[in-house]
Structures are given as structure tokens and as C-alpha cells.
Amino acid sequence: MNALIIGQLAVSGALMGLVYALIAYGFQLTYATSKSINFGQGELVMVSAFFSLTLLDLGVPYALMVPGGLIFGALLGLLVERTGVRLALEEKSEGWVLLTIILGLFFFSAAENIWGRDDRPFPTPLSQNPVQVFGIDITRMEISVAVGVFAIMGLIELFKRRTLLGKAFEAVSADRDAAELMGISATRTVMLSYGLSGAVAALAGILVSPITTVGPTMASAMILKAFSVAVVAGLDSGFGVVLIGMILGALEGLASFYIGSGWREAPGLVLLILALAVRPTGVFGKAGIRKV
Amino acid sequence: MKHHLLFSTLLTAALGLQAQGTVKIALTGPFTGGSAPMGTSMRDGAKLAIAEINAAGGIQVGGKKMKIEAIERDDEAKNERGALIAQELASMGDLAGVIGTVNTGVCMSGDRYFQEKGITKIITPAAGSASMTQWSKAGVKDLSIFRFAADDAIQSSMVVEEAIRRGYTKVGLLFDSTNYGVSGRDDLMNQIKLQGGKLQVVAQEKFNIGDKDMTAQLLRCKLGGAQAILIWGIGPELAAVANGMAKIGMKAPLIGGWTLSMSNFIDNAGRNGNGTMMPETFIEDPITPKAKAFIDGYHRTFNVGRIPSPVSAAQGYDAVYIFAAAVKQAKSTDTHKIKAALEDLKEPVKGVIATWHHPFSKWNPADERTHEAFHRQQVVMGMVQDGRVVFANAAEKAQLVKAAGK
Numbered sequence: 001m002n003a004l005i006i007g008q009l010a011v012s013g014a015l016m017g018l019v020y021a022l023i024a025y026g027f028q029l030t031y032a033t034s035k036s037i038n039f040g041q042g043e044l045v046m047v048s049a050f051f052s053l054t055l056l057d058l059g060v061p062y063a064l065m066v067p068g069g070l071i072f073g074a075l076l077g078l079l080v081e082r083t084g085v086r087l088a089l090e091e092k093s094e095g096w097v098l099l100t101i102i103l104g105l106f107f108f109s110a111a112e113n114i115w116g117r118d119d120r121p122f123p124t125p126l127s128q129n130p131v132q133v134f135g136i137d138i139t140r141m142e143i144s145v146a147v148g149v150f151a152i153m154g155l156i157e158l159f160k161r162r163t164l165l166g167k168a169f170e171a172v173s174a175d176r177d178a179a180e181l182m183g184i185s186a187t188r189t190v191m192l193s194y195g196l197s198g199a200v201a202a203l204a205g206i207l208v209s210p211i212t213t214v215g216p217t218m219a220s221a222m223i224l225k226a227f228s229v230a231v232v233a234g235l236d237s238g239f240g241v242v243l244i245g246m247i248l249g250a251l252e253g254l255a256s257f258y259i260g261s262g263w264r265e266a267p268g269l270v271l272l273i274l275a276l277a278v279r280p281t282g283v284f285g286k287a288g289i290r291k292v
Numbered sequence: 293m294k295h296h297l298l299f300s301t302l303l304t305a306a307l308g309l310q311a312q313g314t315v316k317i318a319l320t321g322p323f324t325g326g327s328a329p330m331g332t333s334m335r336d337g338a339k340l341a342i343a344e345i346n347a348a349g350g351i352q353v354g355g356k357k358m359k360i361e362a363i364e365r366d367d368e369a370k371n372e373r374g375a376l377i378a379q380e381l382a383s384m385g386d387l388a389g390v391i392g393t394v395n396t397g398v399c400m401s402g403d404r405y406f407q408e409k410g411i412t413k414i415i416t417p418a419a420g421s422a423s424m425t426q427w428s429k430a431g432v433k434d435l436s437i438f439r440f441a442a443d444d445a446i447q448s449s450m451v452v453e454e455a456i457r458r459g460y461t462k463v464g465l466l467f468d469s470t471n472y473g474v475s476g477r478d479d480l481m482n483q484i485k486l487q488g489g490k491l492q493v494v495a496q497e498k499f500n501i502g503d504k505d506m507t508a509q510l511l512r513c514k515l516g517g518a519q520a521i522l523i524w525g526i527g528p529e530l531a532a533v534a535n536g537m538a539k540i541g542m543k544a545p546l547i548g549g550w551t552l553s554m555s556n557f558i559d560n561a562g563r564n565g566n567g568t569m570m571p572e573t574f575i576e577d578p579i580t581p582k583a584k585a586f587i588d589g590y591h592r593t594f595n596v597g598r599i600p601s602p603v604s605a606a607q608g609y610d611a612v613y614i615f616a617a618a619v620k621q622a623k624s625t626d627t628h629k630i631k632a633a634l635e636d637l638k639e640p641v642k643g644v645i646a647t648w649h650h651p652f653s654k655w656n657p658a659d660e661r662t663h664e665a666f667h668r669q670q671v672v673m674g675m676v677q678d679g680r681v682v683f684a685n686a687a688e689k690a691q692l693v694k695a696a697g698k
Contacts, residue, residue, distance in 0.1 A: 005511055009507060009508055012507040116324070117326065118326060118328065118556060119326070119528040121559055121560045128563065128564070129538075137539055137541060211504060212504040213504075213528060220502070256508035257511060261509050262498050264508075
């Protein structure tokens with residue numbers, strides 16, 4: 001019985017943790033090519049979820065809504081890159097930090113004005129009844145989160161390794177200046193990474209909404225955890241964020257059961273402090289050489 | 293310059309005349325945001341009553357009939373905004389009174405401005421005990437704040453009563469980490485003790501606003517063998533609890549405060565919300581002619597098929613009628629005289645919830661019930677069934693029909 005409880009808590013938590021991992025993966029994509037991240041990533045998750053919900057409300061079938069939402073997310077990512085990041089990067093300034101935060105606030109206000117401040121249910125074609133796996137109850141929505149997260153991360157990693165464009169992506173990540181000398185447009189590659197990052201955020205929104213409902217503040221708690229995951233895992237390893245995301249999620253569940261429901265957030269924070277104190281580059285991060 | 297002076301004197305006189313013609317009542321509450329279903333329903337219920345009174349020529353004030361003028365203010369459920377609005381309204385001078393406020397926090401931050409100037413306010417539908425006990429604790433001798441809502445003390449006693457009535461012996465206690473949730477937990481624990489300690493609390497679990505995964509809290513209740521979950525929180529998290537119970541295959545019903553009847557619980561919990569019970573002052577079921585007229589009127593006027601928060605709407609409606617009765621008895625639009633009349637209403641007021649006989653009495657700091665209109669007998673148990681709230685107990689429904697027939 002006891003093992004069953006631990007299993008239930010760990011699995012439920014780990015599946016939620018995969019969403020943190022997916023958002024953290026969005027940070028990694030842009031960090032790899034441009035050493036910048038979108039601090040308004042949570043708002044991208046939220047706005048894309050609202051957009052997808054609107055598509056469903058308009059009668060768009062579920063199977064078309066998903067690509068629609070992803071394209072919308074990618075476009076938003078491109079918008080962030082063009083308005084918030086590109087100029088700052090050209091100036092070699094850190095202005096993108098503030099600009100992406102401002103864009104996030106803008107998206108938040110826009111969402112409040114367009115869709116209102118209420119939490120709304122997000123329909124799902126999946127049945128509400130849980131399935132039992134070795135005595136552990138898992139909802140179909142949770143399974144869809146796992147499938148979706150692994151599918152999109154797998155696809156993007158394959159793309160990076162197998163296609164020419166993907167190789168350009170890797171080249172810019174490895175050495176931007178050298179890549180440019182080889183005739184690869186760094187600007188285009190950064191655009192690509194922001195577009196992908198936006199699509200990843202949109203997918204996170206679509207996957208998590210049936211569980212969390214859609215509202216302007218839906219991502220504010222998740223984004224902090226995604227940051228923790230990105231920092232603890234490091235900004236280089238896709239495998240790392242998945243692992244750390246699942247561990248963090250499982251720890252949350254276990255802590256709220258064994259220590260008390262008020263202590264839910266504690267393990268994540270302890271993990272974050274430990275990581276920053278012991279391995280500032282992240283558990284799976286590479287220590288970079290910085291030219292001064 | 294002279295002309296200017298003359299002009300402004302005339303203008304003041306004209307404005308004064310206009311103001312004299314109406315009874316100004318401010319309606320405040322959150323009309324946007326998470327508490328909006330309650331705020332807008334309260335406002336619209338009140339406006340329905342105002343429209344009816346005005347259509348009949350207005351309130352008889354002394355020798356003439358005066359119409360009601362509603363002043364609406366959206367506090368967005370934010371304490372600081374509530375305080376600003378209270379200051380603005382308190383400085384108006386010709387305000388007859390205020391009706392509204394959904395959030396106890398907003399009462400706590402704003403009501404003192406009304407009390408300082410002695411402006412009559414009827415709180416509805418905010419239910420937190422603190423918004424009235426703050427005045428008894430301060431030992432205020434003369435109070436201009438009244439409440440027209442089933443306060444948490446009544447609600448928690450009914451929740452415990454219902455669990456015992458249904459034969460449960462083991463319950464889990466879930467509450468959110470806000471002031472509302474924690475004081476709800478205290479009220480429930482207190483009631484369990486008062487009602488003979490028949491319920492064994494197998495788990496006491498907290499959750500935060502925004503939490504979506506309640507697995508850990510629910511597992512503790514399940515392992516303890518809880519037959520019902522007594523719960524105090526707000527819509528979206530309550531829905532997360534209902535959905536979490538379906539996930540781990542827990543069948544125990546949720547029994548809790550009236551926030552369980554908010555549309556953002558009912559809609560987000562869907563099928564998993566069925567069987568949830570909560571105390572209600574009004575249920576959207578046309579069981580009496582008066583209730584039917586009110587429900588039809590609301591649906592028609594505001595073009596909806598379901599009142600977002602029927603309790604808030606009915607309370608807003610009845611509060612306006614009670615206020616109007618006080619204006620009539622005071623023969624004045626002076627807020628101080630209205631307050632005195634409210635404390636001693638001679639004529640019964642026919643409302644949609646009940647016929648109100650002397651709802652308030654002279655304020656006694658040792659007993660805040662003097663300014664509370666609701667008692668146990670005006671409240672019934674509601675139950676969620678397929679997206680609507682229905683009567684949980686047929687006996688209570690029959691009693692209401694019988695009372696109306698008298």
C-alpha cells in the first residue's frame with residue numbers, strides 16, 4: 001500500500017513535471033542560438049492556450065486546432081524575437097531581459113482584455129475516466145502530456161541532427177561567429193529558434209489546459225518552476241530538463257504528502273539553491289569558456 | 293466674474309434640485325475577475341429591484357415619490373481598490389447608502405470610511421465572519437454597517453449538520469491558504485466540537501490559490517477513510533479538487549461553503565461536481581410565484597439562461613427592497629435616518645428569499661447578530677446536479693413552498 005502511494009504521488013507529480021520540462025526546453029532552444037531567453041515565455045503559453053480555445057469555440061476540429069495553435073505560438077515567438085530580442089542582440093546589450101518581460105506584460109494585459117480574467121475549462125476529446133497502470137491511477141490527459149512532450153522534443157532533436165537547417169542551428173549554437181563565416185545566417189537561425197520555442201510554448205499550453213483550465217494567470221506558477229528546472233538542469237541538455245522536470249514534479253507530490261501540503265514548493269526551492277551553490281552551470285550544463 | 297459666480301450658483305442649485313429628486317444608492321462589487329459571477333449577479337439582482345421600484349413610481353418618501361438612482365463601482369475584488377471606492381463614495385455627501393461587496397477583504401479595507409461618516413451600508417453577499425466581528429471586537433457603540441448574507445458561522449454549522457445527517461463519521465478537511473480558507477477551517481473544527489464531536493477528522497489539508505494537482509491532499513483523505521470532504525475555498529481550486537477525486541477514484545461528496553455554487557466551480561468540475569453540497573440562500577428553481585417572477589425577470593432582462601450566482605442575485609434584489617422600506621419609513625434620504633429605520637423596520641418586506649420581519653435591530657457590540665439579517669431557517673442546502681444547483685433535501689423545498697403559500 002505504501003509503495004502504491006509513493007508510486008501514485010511520484011507518477012502524478014512527474015507527469016506535471018514534464019510540462020515544466022517542456023517550458024524549460026523552450027528556454028534552451030533560444031539560449032542555444034542567441035544566449036538569450038524569453039522571460040515572457042509563460043505568457044506565450046497562456047495566450048496560445050486562449051487562442052486554441054477560441055479556435056475550438058469557433059468550431060475548428062481538435063485535430064486542426066493543435067497545428068493552428070502551434071503556428072500561432074511560433075508566430076508569437078517570431079514577434080518576440082523581432083521586437084524584443086533582435087535589436088538588443090545587435091547592440092550586444094542585455095536589453096532583451098527587460099524587453100521580453102515587457103512583452104510578457106503586454107500579452108498578459110491583452111489576454112485580460114480580449115478573453116477576460118476568468119478561468120475557463122478547456123475541452124478535451126479524451127475520456128475523464130482514469131486508467132490503472134500497476135495500481136496507479138493515471139488520467140488520459142496526463143498520458144497525452146507525456147506523449148506530446150516526448151513527441152515534440154524528439155522531433156526537434158531529430159530536426160537538429162538530420163536536416164541541413166538543423167545543422168545550421170547546431171552550428172550557430174556551437175559558435176555563432178564561425179557559423180556566420182561559413183555562410184550561415186545567424187539572424188535567421190535565431191528567428192528559427194524563437195519560432196520553435198513559441199511552438200513549444202503553445203504545445204505546453206494545449207497539453208496542460210485540460211488539466212489546469214485556461215486563465216491569464218495559468219502559467220505564472222508553472223513558469224517559475226520551469227525556470228528552476230532550466231537552472232538546475234542547465235541550459236544545454238534536453239535530456240537534462242526532462243529528467244530534472246520529472247524529479248521536481250515527483251518531489252513536489254511527495255513533499256506535500258509526507259511533509260505537509262503547505263510545503264509543496266519547498267523541494268523545488270531547495271533543489272534550486274543547492275544547484276546554484278554546487279553547480280551553477282546546471283547538473284547537465286557545460287562549463288563554458290568566456291572570452292573577456 | 294460676477295456672471296461666473298451667478299452661473300455657478302445657479303448650477304449648484306440645479307444640481308441640488310436634481311439630487312433631491314432621487315435616492316442615490318451605490319452598488320459596489322467585483323464586476324470583472326474571478327469573483328465577477330457573484331459581483332455582477334448581485335448588481336443585476338439589485339438593478340432588477342430598482343427597475344421594479346422605479347417602474348411603480350419610486351419610493352414614497354414623506355409627501356412625494358422619489359426614484360432610485362444606482363451608482364456602480366467595480367472594486368475588482370482588490371482590497372486597495374475597494375478602499376479607494378469607499379473613500380470616494382463616503383465623500384459624496386448626498387448618498388443614501390451602499391449595497392454590495394463580495395470579498396471580505398474589501399469589507400475590511402473599505403468599510404471604515406463608511407462607518408466614520410455614518411453612511412449606511414448593507415454588505416451582500418460577502419460572508420466572512422470578520423467583516424462584522426471587526427466592529428464588535430472594536431467595541432463600536434453605533435454601527436452603520438449591516439449584513440445581508442448567510443455568514444460563515446451559519447454555513448459551517450450547516451455543513452457539519454449535513455455530514456452528520458447523512459450518517460458520516462469520518463471526514464477530511466480541505467481548505468485554501470487564504471484568510472477565507474483558514475478561518476473556514478477554524479469554523480468547521482469549532483462546529484464539529486459544538487455538534488457533539490460526532491465527526492472524526494481524518495486529515496486536515498491545505499492548498500494554495502492556483503494549485504491544480506491535489507493528489508497528495510486527497511490521498512491522505514482517502515487513506516484515512518474519509519466518507520466526505522468538508523471544504524472551504526474558491527471556485528477554480530474547488531474544481532481541481534473535484535477533478536482530482538475523479539482521478540484517484542474517490543467517491544466521497546464535497547460539502548462546503550456556498551462558493552461551491554459559483555459557475556467557475558460548476559463549469560470547471562463538469563460531471564465531477566455532481567453531488568457536491570453547499571448552503572444556499574436562494575436556489576434557481578421557480579418553486580413559488582415570487583421566485584418564478586424573479587428568475588424569469590432576471591433571465592429576460594439580462595438575457596441569460598442561468599443566473600451566474602443565484603444567491604448573490606437574490607440577495608442583491610432583497611437588499612434593495614429592504615433598503616427601500618427603510619427609506620420609506622425614515623421619510624428621508626438622509627443616510628443616518630435610514631440607518632435608524634433599518635434597525636427597527638416596522639413593516640415586513642416581501643422578498644424573493646423570504647418575507648423579512650424586522651431583519652435588523654439596534655446594534656449591540658456584544659452581539660453582531662443584531663446587524664445580521666440571516667438565520668439558519670432562511671438557508672437551505674443546495675446540491676450540484678448536471679451543471680445546476682438544485683435542492684439537496686426535498687423537505688426543505690417543501691417547507692419553502694408551504695411558507696410561501698401562507
